[in-house]
Amino acid sequence: MILRVLSYLLYVLIAGAGIVLVLDKVETSASVENKVNPCSEPVTYQIASIDDNFDISETQLRRLISGVGSMWSNAVGRTLVEYDPDGDVKVHLVYDERQQLVEEERDFNNAIQMEQLRFDRLHREYTRHSDQYDEAMERYNNFLGEYQRNVQEHNDEVSKWNEQGGAPEDVQERVVNRERELSGMQSELRSLQNDVNRAGRQLEDVTDRLNEISIRKNGLIDEYNERYAGEYRFSQGDYMNTGSEQRINIYHYKSINHLRLVLAHEFGHALGLGHVDSPGSVMYPVVESHGTTEIALSDQDIAAMQARCGR
Numbered sequence: 001m002i003l004r005v006l007s008y009l010l011y012v013l014i015a016g017a018g019i020v021l022v023l024d025k026v027e028t029s030a031s032v033e034n035k036v037n038p039c040s041e042p043v044t045y046q047i048a049s050i051d052d053n054f055d056i057s058e059t060q061l062r063r064l065i066s067g068v069g070s071m072w073s074n075a076v077g078r079t080l081v082e083y084d085p086d087g088d089v090k091v092h093l094v095y096d097e098r099q100q101l102v103e104e105e106r107d108f109n110n111a112i113q114m115e116q117l118r119f120d121r122l123h124r125e126y127t128r129h130s131d132q133y134d135e136a137m138e139r140y141n142n143f144l145g146e147y148q149r150n151v152q153e154h155n156d157e158v159s160k161w162n163e164q165g166g167a168p169e170d171v172q173e174r175v176v177n178r179e180r181e182l183s184g185m186q187s188e189l190r191s192l193q194n195d196v197n198r199a200g201r202q203l204e205d206v207t208d209r210l211n212e213i214s215i216r217k218n219g220l221i222d223e224y225n226e227r228y229a230g231e232y233r234f235s236q237g238d239y240m241n242t243g244s245e246q247r248i249n250i251y252h253y254k255s256i257n258h259l260r261l262v263l264a265h266e267f268g269h270a271l272g273l274g275h276v277d278s279p280g281s282v283m284y285p286v287v288e289s290h291g292t293t294e295i296a297l298s299d300q301d302i303a304a305m306q307a308r309c310g311r
Contacts, residue, residue, distance in 0.1 A: 038080045038271045039309035044087035048247070051095035064256070065091070068264040072271060075297055075305040080271055089270050090247040106254065108224045115217035122213060126206045133199040140192040147185045154178050237262045239269035246270065261295050268301070272308050276300045
């Protein structure tokens with residue numbers, strides 16, 4: 001009879017990277033720092049360049065900027081941001097190692113999550129086969145115990161009559177009938193044993209596949225940790241105003257909604273705002289403190305914009 005001790009490799013948890021996405025650094029010449037007055041006339045912008053590595057068109061980008069411009073405009077009840085092909089603020093989407101790092105980290109994370117989904121799905125199958133194996137073993141062991149008790153009773157009776165020199169005919173007939181019953185029980189026992197072995201083979205097959213997934217996933221995690229362990233702090237964008245030039249540089253983003261947040265933040269600087277200290281605000285400098293599923297100005301953002309406009 002095949003009796004298997006079955007196990008599968010436990011997957012390890014990610015111990016990896018912390019990529020801290022700082023929304024920007026602001027470079028503003030001291031001579032022009034306080035001269036931005038968007039409330040007297042709107043800040044105009046143009047789309048200066050979009051690197052081909054970014055999967056976004058100029059039309060899409062203008063639509064996003066229009067939305068964040070309206071968000072700031074609503075805070076004071078007047079138009080603050082307008083598109084102009086020759087606008088003052090030049091918007092650049094610059095693809096460099098920062099975006100590449102974020103995309104690679106995201107792809108690694110996605111690959112790890114896909115392996116986890118495969119593992120979870122197969123583990124449910126493992127649990128089902130494990131239950132079937134345990135049930136087959138329980139049926140086998142229960143029947144084996146019954147068979148062994150019957151064999152022992154049969155052997156005890158045969159020994160007793162042998163010691164007495166033989167058994168009468170009616171006893172002999174009963175013994176023969178019991179031997180037939182025991183022979184039938186042996187056949188049933190072999191069938192139950194086959195059920196156990198079949199369930200064991202199925203469980204072993206699922207276990208092997210779980211191990212393969214675990215090894216593959218652990219390899220991805222090891223590579224992920226090797227590449228991204230530690231903390232990376234870098235700017236997703238910046239706003240520069242030298243007096244002769246204004247520009248917004250966007251270096252990377254994870255999604256369109258994430259890009260919307262970065263644009264809202266940088267245009268806040270273009271409108272003359274500094275950082276605020278309220279996590280969750282558009283003008284807060286660290287993106288992990290934001291919920292990027294829905295972009296909205298906080299009370300502190302609105303108060304800062306209203307103060308800028310003298311309200």
